[in-house]
Amino acid sequence: MAYWLVKSEPDECGIEDFELQQDKASPWAGVRNYQARNFLRQMAVGDRVLIYHSSCRNIGIAGVVRVAREAYTDPSQFDPDSPYHDPKSDPEAPRWQAVDLVYERTLSSLIPLAHLKAEPGLSELPLVRKGSRLSVMPVTDHQWDVIQRMAG
DNA sequence: GCCAACGTTGGC
DNA sequence: GCCAACGTTGGC
Numbered sequence: 001m002a003y004w005l006v007k008s009e010p011d012e013c014g015i016e017d018f019e020l021q022q023d024k025a026s027p028w029a030g031v032r033n034y035q036a037r038n039f040l041r042q043m044a045v046g047d048r049v050l051i052y053h054s055s056c057r058n059i060g061i062a063g064v065v066r067v068a069r070e071a072y073t074d075p076s077q078f079d080p081d082s083p084y085h086d087p088k089s090d091p092e093a094p095r096w097q098a099v100d101l102v103y104e105r106t107l108s109s110l111i112p113l114a115h116l117k118a119e120p121g122l123s124e125l126p127l128v129r130k131g132s133r134l135s136v137m138p139v140t141d142h143q144w145d146v147i148q149r150m151a152g
Numbered sequence: 153g154c155c156a157a158c159g160t161t162g163g164c
Numbered sequence: 165g166c167c168a169a170c171g172t173t174g175g176c
Contacts, residue, residue, distance in 0.1 A: 007173095054174060054175085055175080059174090059175075130157080131156075131158060131173095132157090132158085133158055133172085133173050133174075
């Protein structure tokens with residue numbers, strides 16, 4: 001089993017939205033960055049995914065979800081009404097994939113970005129590197145352990 | 153709202 | 165293939 005972290009704007013889809021769905025999986029769609037997409041493709045059912053809340057009042061890691069379905073064609077790329085529409089994507093060779101994620105737990109208290117940045121064991125995590133915009137990233141076993149410890 | 157840093161686009 | 169211009173991300 002592998003570990004991952006994804007960024008989300010809680011206004012769009014935060015841990016609370018997964019919690020409301022409980023055992024019902026939700027699509028993680030709209031990724032439009034090649035590096036992030038390549039990581040999505042590597043996700044396997046059962047992998048754990050940290051949900052990071054960005055561009056909001058309380059920035060940081062908020063909870064954990066689980067991969068419920070491996071990568072499949074993201075339908076929003078072909079939907080002209082979707083904000084994620086990609087007119088250059090060829091239906092014969094779709095550019096973008098989505099996965100399905102299902103709720104696992106909400107942290108008792110959010111781990112703020114400042115704490116993540118201050119933790120030496122996380123210095124290699126792309127999330128805390130200056131200017132990093134990667135929205136889907138792998139988390140090593142060690143980084144995972146560090147974060148679990150911080151979560152209490 | 154500001155703005156630095158980034159990824160992508162497109163002219164050459 | 166280079167690189168300037170552009171649009172976006174995301175913390176503050």
